[in-house]
Amino acid sequence: MKLTVLGKYGPFPKEGGATSSYLLNVNGKNILLDCGAGAVSRLLKHVKPEDIDVIVLSHFHLDHSSDIGVLTYYYQVLSASGFNKKPLVFCPEGGGPLYEMVVNSPYFEVSVVRGGEISMLEDIDFEFFPMRHPVECVGVKISCGGKTFAYTGDTNVCDSVDDIYEGADVVLIDGGFLEKDWAELKPHLSVEHIVEYTNKYGNKSIISHINPKYTEEELQKAISGANEKCLIAQESKTYEI
Ligand SMILES: [Zn+2]
Ligand SMILES: [Zn+2]
Structure with a gap:
């Protein structure tokens, strides 16, 4: 498996x-995980949208889904010239206009999923x-040929984060806060939590989901307790899983 980071901010x-x-x-x-602002432009550097097989939308907050509307226009143009392959889209229930657009789109095969489904x-x-x-948000574990990759989407501390770490080789995870800004009722984990999970489970x-207000230096300092097992995502970089 190979993971390329198209967009890392939130x-x-x-x-x-x-x-x-x-x-x-x-x-x-080719599996596209979330489709936030600027994703389509970045995607085009790596694959043609017609070569995408699966799209997983973790939830319908705009920083994870706004470019799915733009991607739809791309498929609309393709379809007019006879292209009829439909990417399979996994998403949770949303309820807003983007959710309605996705589930009613003639260009996608949509499967609305809940936690616990396989x-x-x-x-x-x-x-x-x-x-x-x-809002409804799903994390996903993707396994093939003895390797397991996991993506949390957006989340604060919960049992599912442990479930995701159990048995995954690499976890792509929401580090929306540094500890100084984190609170129990906020919507994201802290980078320091991720260091704890990494040390507990031993995976990478x-x-x-980096907040743009943090400097690289602050982030590197926060992960210094996790040796080389915690990486801060770098845009356009490809990681071997
Ligand atoms: Zn987000
Ligand atoms: Zn969110």
Whole structure:
């Protein structure tokens, strides 16, 4: 598996950056994980949208889903010239206009999922987890050929984060806060929490959903207790899973 970070910021990007969006290549299949602001422009550097097999939208906050509308226009143009492959879209229930657009789109095959559900596409397993966020949000574990990659979407501390860490080789995780700004009722984990999870479970963490107000130096200081197992996501970088 290979993971390319298209956008790593949330809830808005730094200048020239993009919000949550990641491209996972599993055994020749292209899986787009979230589609935040600026994602389509970044995606085009790596794959053509017609080569995307699966899209997982963790939830319908705009920093994870705003570019899905723009991507739809791309498929609309393709469709007019006879292209009829439909990417499979996994998403939780949303209720807002973007959710309605996705589930009613003629360009997608949509599967609305809840935490606890498992789905398969050929030899790739998708297991979904309910996360703790102000709107319905699903995390996902994607397994193939003995490797397991996991993505939390947005979440604060909850049992699903432990479930996701159990047995995953690499976890792409929401590090929306530094500890000084984190609170029990806020919508994201802190980078320091992720260091604790990484040390507890021993797997590798890629920290994303970075708040643009934090400097690289502050973030590096926060992960210094986790040796080389915690990485701060870098946009346009590809990671071997
Ligand atoms: Zn977010
Ligand atoms: Zn969110």
